[in-house]
Amino acid sequence: MVGVGHSRGTNVAEGLPRTGERTAVPRQVSSDPRWGLDATAQVLLVEDDPGDELMVREELADSGLPMDVTWCKSLAEARAFLRASKNAVCVLLDLHLPDTHGLSAVRLVRDASPDAAVVVLTGLAENEAGLAAVAEGAQDFLSKDGLNAEELSRAVRYALQRKQVERSSAELQASRLLAQENARLERGLLPTPLLRGDRCQVASRYSPGRDHALLGGDFFDVVESEDGTVHAVIGDVSGHGAAEAALGVCLRVAWRAAVLSGCVGPAQVRLLEEILEAERAEDYIFATLTILRLSRDHSRLTVIRAGHPGLLVRTSQGIELFEPPVGPALGLVPGGAHWPETELPAHDISAVTLFTDGLFEGVVGPDRRLGEEGLLAVARKHMDLHGRPFVDAVVEDVAAQSTFHGGLADDVAVLHLATDGRS
CATH class of the missing domain: 3.60.40.10 (PPM-type phosphatase domain)
Known part of the structure; x- marks a missing residue:
């Protein structure tokens, strides 16, 4: 196993993530039309295994996707980070964490940050769990076995875009309801x-x-x-x-x-x-x-x-x-x-x-x-x-x-x- 203090990682096992440690990709990209992103992607990796954390981080670095990465080792840390964050976040979420297990992790992440896009990381034999996670509100799931840079970057990019579509649809529906309410009140007033x-x-x-x-x-x-x-x-x-x-x-x-x-x-x-x-x-x-x-x-x-x-x-x-x-x-x-x-x-x-x-x-x-x-x-x-x-x-x-x-x-x-x- 690689130690949690690895120089390419961000260890926030104790307390909230520290701003000065939240970097994994040594470049800043304000926009990149190839990915359909308007700014650097904010990625939160929730994973308690340092070896898996290093593997995912290296694949992200190899993907060329402009991003900042924060690592949390428990769901409690992740929820605290999400509540404090003001940026759109893609959460790479392991379902087996010290303080939670299974689909409840997806629900708790969504409760902490309804606007966060969630990609579940599963084992090789956990496809059914991944599908269930999508039904629970995650945008996608990936198997950590054989994970490569291309599919990981695609999953992050698509998850952020799908979440944006969800938000736009929700805003459109809210706008329609507001217009209906306005029309009803106008008829009365x-x-x-x-x-x-x-x-x-x-x-x-x-x-x-x-x-x-x-x-x-x-x-x-x-x-x-x-x-x-x-x-x-x-x-x-x-x-x-x-x-x-x-x-x-x-x-x-x-x-x-x-x-x-x-x-x-x-x-x-x-x-x-x-x-x-x-x-x-x-x-x-x-x-x-x-x-x-x-x-x-x-x-x-x-x-x-x-x-x-x-x-x-x-x-x-x-x-x-x-x-x-x-x-x-x-x-x-x-x-x-x-x-x-x-x-x-x-x-x-x-x-x-x-x-x-x-x-x-x-x-x-x-x-x-x-x-x-x-x-x-x-x-x-x-x-x-x-x-x-x-x-x-x-x-x-x-x-x-x-x-x-x-x-x-x-x-x-x-x-x-x-x-x-x-x-």
């Missing part, structure tokens, strides 16, 4: 307006923030009741993620049900707060919203705000930011909040634009956000546009100004109601 005529035209837009793959908790809805009153809501659940989005869906559906059942005004807001308190995952979750009602003859506009930003109102005089009295956000003062209801003449109002705070909180310069006054200036710049073109122009202008930190960081929801017949 951003429904089709329920309008009974063409007296009011609706344009809307939802843009997820740059850091959020899923829709957030922003939601809106429009319903025209039987008496011709147009009801609209826009809201924003604090936080981001599936739970917050689901709570937004819950609040939107509850709001629509309340409208259709005749529950309006402050009583409607109290109902939504009760639902939020019952459904939220944590006590610190809250929601802001604005609710408005436009009378059938468009003569009166009634607004209730619960911690939400103001709204843009277009008249013959131009566009103004309207900020009626506001009550607290839902969930901040459970059972003790008051939400004032503001009514104003609407004969001269041709459009109303509701929005969430993501539309004006973008960073447009050092320590400077766009702000609501900045948003008003953007809206006035595009006031020659109406309906969806107006909404798109405002959102895209705001996004273009918010590039200081890479674009809009928060989700943006916009709901535009045109009462003059312009869509």
Whole structure:
């Protein structure tokens, strides 16, 4: 037997592998298209027999495959190394180790590093064990008897490539599931307006923030009741993620049900707060919203705000930011909040634009956000546009100004109601 201190080996029998000892091939290759590798391969040899370790290492050296090799003599050492390693690793794994035996070694390696590619090293008469190891999750198996450089390099290369394909497939599947979840949440958060005529035209837009793959908790809805009153809501659940989005869906559906059942005004807001308190995952979750009602003859506009930003109102005089009295956000003062209801003449109002705070909180310069006054200036710049073109122009202008930190960081929801017949 060759001693464990052989100059070509890396003996890490005591403790974790030491960085200075993790080298077996005296060359560095940043990329090698012959092998389909983008960088030097990281190989972990888990083998308790020093003679087999030397044989495998020499065949690897003869293969010409660019790699760094680390040797561990037990599964415990290998698992500790894998947990600490940040690089993609191909594990050459002997199934007969001092601290484990058989297929459990494959499972334990995969538990320690799911992204590691595993090639099992077997004896001459252990083909069935090798096949079982592949069924357990290994990428390949090789017999140590008669092992040569060509088949060993091919096994390492193919194992790394197969593992990459597995990861890509898993990421693709996760992406598909995420897209399906997004579509499901979008149907709940951003429904089709329920309008009974063409007296009011609706344009809307939802843009997820740059850091959020899923829709957030922003939601809106429009319903025209039987008496011709147009009801609209826009809201924003604090936080981001599936739970917050689901709570937004819950609040939107509850709001629509309340409208259709005749529950309006402050009583409607109290109902939504009760639902939020019952459904939220944590006590610190809250929601802001604005609710408005436009009378059938468009003569009166009634607004209730619960911690939400103001709204843009277009008249013959131009566009103004309207900020009626506001009550607290839902969930901040459970059972003790008051939400004032503001009514104003609407004969001269041709459009109303509701929005969430993501539309004006973008960073447009050092320590400077766009702000609501900045948003008003953007809206006035595009006031020659109406309906969806107006909404798109405002959102895209705001996004273009918010590039200081890479674009809009928060989700943006916009709901535009045109009462003059312009869509």
